[in-house]
Amino acid sequence: MKKVISASRRTDLVSFFPDWLASAIQEEKARVYGPSGRTYSADLSPNGIHTFVLWSKNFSNLIQNREGLRDALLKYDQHYFHFTITGLGGSFIERGAPPPSEALRQLGPLIDIAGRPERISVRFDPIVYWREDGMMKTNLFYFEKLAPELGPRGIKDVRFSFAQWYSKAVRRAKRQGFQFIDPSEEEKKNAARALVSLADQWDLRLYSCSQHFLSEVPGIRPSACINGQLLSELHPYKDAVSTRKDRGQRAQCRCTESVDIGSYTQFCPHSCLYCYANPKI
Numbered sequence: 001m002k003k004v005i006s007a008s009r010r011t012d013l014v015s016f017f018p019d020w021l022a023s024a025i026q027e028e029k030a031r032v033y034g035p036s037g038r039t040y041s042a043d044l045s046p047n048g049i050h051t052f053v054l055w056s057k058n059f060s061n062l063i064q065n066r067e068g069l070r071d072a073l074l075k076y077d078q079h080y081f082h083f084t085i086t087g088l089g090g091s092f093i094e095r096g097a098p099p100p101s102e103a104l105r106q107l108g109p110l111i112d113i114a115g116r117p118e119r120i121s122v123r124f125d126p127i128v129y130w131r132e133d134g135m136m137k138t139n140l141f142y143f144e145k146l147a148p149e150l151g152p153r154g155i156k157d158v159r160f161s162f163a164q165w166y167s168k169a170v171r172r173a174k175r176q177g178f179q180f181i182d183p184s185e186e187e188k189k190n191a192a193r194a195l196v197s198l199a200d201q202w203d204l205r206l207y208s209c210s211q212h213f214l215s216e217v218p219g220i221r222p223s224a225c226i227n228g229q230l231l232s233e234l235h236p237y238k239d240a241v242s243t244r245k246d247r248g249q250r251a252q253c254r255c256t257e258s259v260d261i262g263s264y265t266q267f268c269p270h271s272c273l274y275c276y277a278n279p280k281i
Helices: 018-027 066-073 100-104 106-115 140-151 165-177 187-202 210-215 227-235
Strands: 003-007 029-033 039-043 051-055 079-084 120-127 128-131 136-138 158-163 179-181 205-208 218-220
Touching: 018 029, 018 136, 051 227, 079 165, 106 120, 106 140, 136 158, 140 187, 158 179, 158 187, 187 205, 187 210, 187 218, 205 210, 210 218
Parallel strands: 003 051, 051 079, 079 120, 120 158, 158 205, 205 218
Antiparallel strands: 029 039, 128 136, 128 179
8 A cells, every 4th residue: 555755744844955855855865863763764756656745834845846856756646745834934933934924824735735635634733832021922823814814715624633752842931031821721622622613613624633622622623743644635646545543653643654754863943932842942
């Protein structure tokens, strides 16, 4: 059975390593430095690839065909895009990410590359709360601007979660004087209900990523961000692909099997304060 390639949960390859990614695709082989120091080689031969999944906060390199990346990807039957737009791009929380207005301008060209809007999922992820000048602030309300940009374009799937403050991110926040707030589960559910109301207005589907308690809110489903069944339905030849759970992901992750070709050693300059992956921030 053909496999799904994920590029990548571990770093933003499209934004910062388009040369490496284009070269790996052209050579049809990627050398990956995985978690715990494990190294492996991933076969990128088109006859063995069902779908190439790309994750990014900035698809401009793909859209502009830098390093020949767009041309290189043409050898694969299907592409699926996870596009993260939080409303925080360019702020001190996501210093290296593009401003929201710039990210939104990429939606049209990205749909053209995908071939159909159903092959794009927008990630309003994570939702962050913090204290600044004695006041609580959050990007939650940016969804009021984001939702009207998606539904009319035919992009229906939105994935979200609330920031999870892992120990390394907590240390980083303290070092940089960032006063994050981690609301209770009930407060997060109330916020999720507000998202549902907006999603209904714009005919959007909301999925919670690895936070199952949110699926207790009517209108929210638990997410499989890589969903073998969906990718088979969207595939131009309806080819089947694995629907087994990816055992390499978190316990609450519902993603199906894929091969990730990113490495934590490819440090991401987005410099997001909440990042679980980048030890250099």
